[in-house]
Amino acid sequence: MSGVQGSGVGPAVDEHAEKIDAYASARNSQIAGALRAFARRRSALVGLAVLLLIIAFTVITPFLWKYSYSDITVDFSAAPGWRHPFGTDSIGHDLFAQTLRGIATSLKVATLVALLSTVVGTVVGAVAGYFGRAWDAVLMRVADLIMTIPVLAITLVLANVLGAKGSSWFLLSLVLSAVLWIPLSRLVRGTLLSLMKNDYIDAARMLGASDRRIIIRHLLPNAAGPIIVDATLMVGRAIIVAASMEYLGLGIQAPEVSLGLLIQRGQGAATTQPWLFGFPALFLVLIILSVNFVGDGLRDALDPRRTV
Amino acid sequence: MKNYWKAAAALIIVGAVMLAGCSTGSSKSASKSGNDNGGSVTVSVVGAIEGFNYLKAGSNIVFTEQMMHGIWPDSFTPDPSLKSVMNSDLLESADLISKSPQVVQYKINPKASWSDGTPISADDYIYLWEAMSGNKKFKDADGSAFLPANTSGYDQISSVKGSDGGKTVTVKFSSSFSDWKSLFNPILPSHVVKKVGFNSGLDNFGDALKVSGGPWMADSYADGQSFVKVRNPKYWGKAAGLSSIVYRIINDSTELASAVQNGEIQVVNPTNGTVSLKDALQGVGGFHLVTAPSLTFQHLDFNESNEYLAKTDIRRAIANAINRNEIVQRTVGQINPKATTIGNHIFLPGQPGYVDNSGEYGKFDAKKAKQALLKAGMVEGSDGYLQPTWGSQAGKDFTLSIVSASGRELWNQIQQLVQAQLKAVGIKVKIVTLTDYFSQVQKGNYDMATYGWAINPYPSTMKSVWCSYTNAECASNWAHYSNSKVDALLKKATGELDSQKASVLYNQADKLLWSDMASLELYEYQQVGGWSGSVDIENLKYNSSALGFHWNDQDWRLK
Numbered sequence: 001m002s003g004v005q006g007s008g009v010g011p012a013v014d015e016h017a018e019k020i021d022a023y024a025s026a027r028n029s030q031i032a033g034a035l036r037a038f039a040r041r042r043s044a045l046v047g048l049a050v051l052l053l054i055i056a057f058t059v060i061t062p063f064l065w066k067y068s069y070s071d072i073t074v075d076f077s078a079a080p081g082w083r084h085p086f087g088t089d090s091i092g093h094d095l096f097a098q099t100l101r102g103i104a105t106s107l108k109v110a111t112l113v114a115l116l117s118t119v120v121g122t123v124v125g126a127v128a129g130y131f132g133r134a135w136d137a138v139l140m141r142v143a144d145l146i147m148t149i150p151v152l153a154i155t156l157v158l159a160n161v162l163g164a165k166g167s168s169w170f171l172l173s174l175v176l177s178a179v180l181w182i183p184l185s186r187l188v189r190g191t192l193l194s195l196m197k198n199d200y201i202d203a204a205r206m207l208g209a210s211d212r213r214i215i216i217r218h219l220l221p222n223a224a225g226p227i228i229v230d231a232t233l234m235v236g237r238a239i240i241v242a243a244s245m246e247y248l249g250l251g252i253q254a255p256e257v258s259l260g261l262l263i264q265r266g267q268g269a270a271t272t273q274p275w276l277f278g279f280p281a282l283f284l285v286l287i288i289l290s291v292n293f294v295g296d297g298l299r300d301a302l303d304p305r306r307t308v
Numbered sequence: 309m310k311n312y313w314k315a316a317a318a319l320i321i322v323g324a325v326m327l328a329g330c331s332t333g334s335s336k337s338a339s340k341s342g343n344d345n346g347g348s349v350t351v352s353v354v355g356a357i358e359g360f361n362y363l364k365a366g367s368n369i370v371f372t373e374q375m376m377h378g379i380w381p382d383s384f385t386p387d388p389s390l391k392s393v394m395n396s397d398l399l400e401s402a403d404l405i406s407k408s409p410q411v412v413q414y415k416i417n418p419k420a421s422w423s424d425g426t427p428i429s430a431d432d433y434i435y436l437w438e439a440m441s442g443n444k445k446f447k448d449a450d451g452s453a454f455l456p457a458n459t460s461g462y463d464q465i466s467s468v469k470g471s472d473g474g475k476t477v478t479v480k481f482s483s484s485f486s487d488w489k490s491l492f493n494p495i496l497p498s499h500v501v502k503k504v505g506f507n508s509g510l511d512n513f514g515d516a517l518k519v520s521g522g523p524w525m526a527d528s529y530a531d532g533q534s535f536v537k538v539r540n541p542k543y544w545g546k547a548a549g550l551s552s553i554v555y556r557i558i559n560d561s562t563e564l565a566s567a568v569q570n571g572e573i574q575v576v577n578p579t580n581g582t583v584s585l586k587d588a589l590q591g592v593g594g595f596h597l598v599t600a601p602s603l604t605f606q607h608l609d610f611n612e613s614n615e616y617l618a619k620t621d622i623r624r625a626i627a628n629a630i631n632r633n634e635i636v637q638r639t640v641g642q643i644n645p646k647a648t649t650i651g652n653h654i655f656l657p658g659q660p661g662y663v664d665n666s667g668e669y670g671k672f673d674a675k676k677a678k679q680a681l682l683k684a685g686m687v688e689g690s691d692g693y694l695q696p697t698w699g700s701q702a703g704k705d706f707t708l709s710i711v712s713a714s715g716r717e718l719w720n721q722i723q724q725l726v727q728a729q730l731k732a733v734g735i736k737v738k739i740v741t742l743t744d745y746f747s748q749v750q751k752g753n754y755d756m757a758t759y760g761w762a763i764n765p766y767p768s769t770m771k772s773v774w775c776s777y778t779n780a781e782c783a784s785n786w787a788h789y790s791n792s793k794v795d796a797l798l799k800k801a802t803g804e805l806d807s808q809k810a811s812v813l814y815n816q817a818d819k820l821l822w823s824d825m826a827s828l829e830l831y832e833y834q835q836v837g838g839w840s841g842s843v844d845i846e847n848l849k850y851n852s853s854a855l856g857f858h859w860n861d862q863d864w865r866l867k
Contacts, residue, residue, distance in 0.1 A: 072728040076638050077583070090583055091638045091721045249714040249741025255724050265717070268562055272587035 034301040044297020047290040054287065058104045067094035069101035070255035080275050087275035089265075098257050099279050105252060106239045106259035107287070109173050113238040116177035118184060118231040125188025126215050130196070136189070143182045151179055155245045172251030176238055184230045191223040225299045232295030236288035259284055346539065346551035347866040349845060351575040351857075352564055353555045356532070360517055361510035363440065363496070368457035370762065371577065374858040375535055375555050378524035378548070379517075380494035381428070383414065385860075386853040390659055390765040392489040397545030398428070398521075404488070407805055410481040412488050418475055419544040422497045423520045430470020430477040435498030437468045437479070439506045449505035460769055461485045484803035486810045487766035497521060523548040523862035533557055549847070549865035561585050568592050574843045578856050580604065581836025582718065583642045594841020599644040600850050601832035603656055604762040606719075608726065608828040609787040614708070614755045615699050622684050623825040627669055629677035629733040635725050636831045639718060643834040650829040653821045654770045654814045657832065658852065661767065661811035669822045670829075678733045681706075686734070694734035707736040711754040713745035722758050722830070749786050757786075760833060765853055767814050768802040774821060775799075789826035 038044055067073060067084075076092040078084055086095035128139040158175060195201070196219070204214050220227075243260025246252050252261070259280050266277030353375065359367035360376060383402060384392040394402050400415040420428040438446035442459035456462070466482040481488075497519045501509060504516045513529035520526065525540040535555040539548045556573050558564060565588035567573045576589065578598060589595050610617045610626070617623055632649040640647040650656060651664030678694075686694040686706060693705040701707065710726060712719040720741070727737040737756075742748050749757050763769055775798055776790035794817050801813035821827075837857070839845060844867040851859040 070724075070728075072725060077642060090642060091725055093724075247714075253741060254720055254739045255727065268582070269584040269587070271591065272584060 037303070038297040038301040041293075041297045041300055043293040044300075047293025047297070050286060050290040051294065054103065054283070054290070055107070058100045058107075061100055062097065065097055065100075067097045069093070069097040069257060071097070077273065079273075086279045087273070089276060090273075093255075095262075095275065095279060098262060099259070099283060102257045102259040102262050102280060103283055103287070105169070105256065106242070106284075109169055109176070109242055109251070109258070110235045110238040112170075112173040113176045113180060113242075114231050114234040116173065117181035117234055118227065120177065121181035121184030121230075122188050122220070122227055124181065125185035125190075126192060126220065128185065129189035129192030130211065130215055130219065139185070140189075143185060146179065147182055151241060152244065154179065155248060155250055158250065169251050172242060172245060175245070175250075176242060180234060180237060180241070184227065184234070187226050187230055188223055191226055192219050195219050195222050221302070224302045228295050228299045228302070229292075232291045235291045236284070239284060239287075259287075346549060348552045348554060349550055349575055349843065349864065349866070350554040350556050350573045351577050352567060352573045353535075353557050353577060354559070354561050354564070354579050355557075356559075357535070357557070359511040360513070360526075361496075361506065363436075363457060363494075364507060364510075365455045365457045367511070370854045370856075373854055374577065374856055375537070376526075377855060377858040378522045378862050379520045379526055379537060379540075380496055381420075381521045382493040383491070383495070384489040384493060386765045386851065386855070387859070388849055388851045390853060392765070397523075397543075402489075404805065408484070410484045410488070410805065412479045412481075414477040414479070414492075415472075416475045416477065417544070420521070421542075421544065422499075423518075423525060423540055423542040424497075424500075426497070426499050427474065428495070428521055429474030430468070431474060432495040432498045433477045433479070433492055434468045434470065435502065436492055436495050437462055437465055439496075439501075441465065448507050449502060449509065450507070452507065455507050458769070460771070461487060461491050465491075484805055485768065486802055486804050486807065487768040490764060490766040490768070495521070524553070527552065546862070548862040553861060553864075562588075565589050565592055568595060568840050571840075571842065573840070575839045575845070575848070575857065576837040577858075578602070578835035578837030578850065580718075580833045581643050586643050586836045589836065589838060592840070596838045596841065597836070598838040598850050599834055599836050601644070601647065601656075601658070601852060602762075602835045602856075603764065603852050603854065604760045604833040605650055605656060606722065606758065606760045606830040606833065608710075608722075608830060609757045609759075610826060610828075611752055611754055611756070612788050612826065613752055616696065616701070616706070617708070617755060619684060620824060621680055624669060624823075625677045625680035625684065625733075626730065626735070627677075627825050627828050628671065628673045628680070629735070630726060630729050630828060631672040631674075632670065632828070632830055633672065634729070635722060638725060639721055640831050640834045643836060647831055647834055649831055652815075653774065653818050653827065653829060654767050655811075655818075656763070659765060659767075661807075661814060663815050663818075665815060665818045665822050666829075667822065669825060674729075674733050681733065681735075688734070692731075692734065693736050705736045706734070707738055708755040709738045709740050710756040710758065711740045711742055711745065711748065712758055714741045719758055726756075726758075752786070752788060758830075762854065767810070771798045771802055774817070774826075787826050789824070791820060791824055794820050794824075 062068070071094060072092040073084070073088060073094055074092070075084060075088050077090045078088040080087040084094050084096060086099055088094055089098070124139050124143070128136040154175065201214060201218060204218055239258070239260045242251060242258060243264045246258050246261045247264050252258055262280040263277060263284065266280060270277045353371045355369070355371065357372055358369060360372060362368050362372040362376060381398040382395055383399060384394055387393050398417060398420055400417055402412065402414045405411050405413045414433065416428055416430075422428060439448070439454045440456040440459055440462040442456060442463050444453045446454060448454050464481050464483050464485045465479055467480045469478050470476065471478065500516050500519050504510065509516055513526070517526045520540045523540055523543050523545065524537040527536040527538040529535045534557060536552055538552040539550075556567070558567060561579060561582070562584075564576055564585065568576060568589065569592050578600065580602070581599065586597070586599060590597055608630070610623050612618050636647050636649055648657065649670070651666040651670060652662055655662040681694055685697045687697055689695040689705055691705065695704060696702050696706050710723050712723050723739045727739060730737050740754075745759070748754065749759070761773065773785055774789065775785065775795050776792065797813050797817035797820070801810045801817065804810040804813060835856070839848060846865040846867055847860060847863040848857060849860065850857060853859065
């Protein structure tokens, strides 16, 4: 480590600065190492590239395309062709414009839902797994209770209660997160329970480490793998569950569309007008796969057992 | 080795899933076997049954009436041309014996009797009047008031009396009611219903339901799965052609095509159709598809409590801005290319009396619409929308909400088409989807609403929609419309016993309804149904009244 020339202050400052410097470099190399690990997985890079491409596509293309997602065009029930590369639906919407719009809407909701439910699920699972006993009992029973209520019933009650405000996508995301955090919390809890059997946890406790430190520095990083995988799966799940709610008018309001809604509408005509179902479904699959590959890469990058 | 077991397990699981996915209903194929060689046919019913007494409020669902047809006898039945035909097995005659005051006399067939031996008599007519009259002095079995679905006509009867040992029924009216043939369809076995109760005694399947007075008898019911009616062995009239009809309950119209394909059902009861249902049924080899208009029509209502929609010229302008032909073309027109717009608020195309009174009010003319809006006090805003110069939206984009029920794709499509069409003349339309749609509409929480009315062939039933909402009997006037001239004409028309004179009066009222533009009529629902190529059923004919195929189901025969 090269020394840093202070401004006439004594060696004590240099040592301190050296320590900061050393620490910073260690961190830098850790981050660099993580990035390298991520990049080592080719599928993760491909997934990232596809995701970024799709996002760029949905943001830029609407400005260049002649139809907007809400336009009623001259052609209805048209198969894919020159004027409408993805065809049109039965009243005349251009499906290409609608698919782009749908991707944007769905990604917005799904990202927020994945983030929120991951955070909530991790916190709840960690508390239940680490502190156990009363915390565990209460939290897991609450989770059980929420799981027994079918999502559709929750949707209908909320739609009635919220009325017009129910068309807010933000509220929809909150509702979905409130339901989707549960499987992750059980996963985290289970992982923590098994990790806590390790000796180094007892050792850390004996050395005086606080509960918070043990959870954040020792337990969660080891559970990061399953958490990330579940979070990426959550994206696809959120889009599909959101679809049945959107079909009933919650979360989005016509002429707004989402990927899930397009798929749900299209599946009734899957054999007779396959383009209504096919194109949105194709993009959904691409998104889910890319997110999963990125998740795999993240998992490798964050694996504490990985050496720099 | 490990891989071999994995693959085998996978195959077994896949196989089990596929088998589980196959429908579990018992396959009822049409056959000529069984007693009396009549055979059986399975008909689809889409949706849930909510009680068997379809005369009662809340249970008056169309397919309940179709399922129960032939069990309780009707006095009159509409034929496919919508002419009312007297039930000659039940009645020897049904005549208007006096016009003023109006008196109708029914002579019941001496052989007519309920399947438990009790003769059909004036008691059954008297009971039905009491239950349907809406008069609180008549009480149901538990002492509470009756809850009929519709009191139209019954509330104008002053007395029902029996004579000749109960075989002659004399009905006196306090005020003339022209559609008297719509009454007493059906009559219930009063000796049974008096005991179990009209309001709830027939909600569940039981012995009370097995008492029949027609060619069919209720045989069995498996909740959520099927309802079976069999030939009534005690029927005194012409026996039913088939020995039984099975009604298979299906939850979702998307399952219909596959149910036909695997032989589970042979007849698809015409149901309000979508393009995908029509395509799916057409895809089943040999299927005889029937697409025909039904007596349900779609309309767009304007809530006159909205300060802007209270102005007639604004309503007329909005009507001119809406391209009804385009709406028809893109919705029901894809099911039945012959579908047209409706030009009358009381009659439907095909009914005697129908005249297209829409004139200039129903014509699409966007330019005229915009000019009228500008004249009504709007100015062009900077973003392409008009802005009112008066009222609560002064200086802002003129915005109206259009409400629809959630989950109804067809109505949602209409909302979007109207939104695009009104945008073209500068009106911003906000689409609102409600799960408790009908209660909100009844409360008047909307600017524009689109939904359907199911009517029967009798024009007097439309009176409760158009007469001034301030009257208690106009319970269906959800648009808060009021015109005393219309009230007077409708009152005269419903009392006019000569149907041609009545039609003239109804059409005069309709002309006023068009110029007042309380509601814009769109189109008739197109029903999609038919029967499988695997059966040959004689006498299966479509009828656009609520009875659908079932108006003559006792005459169906397997060839």
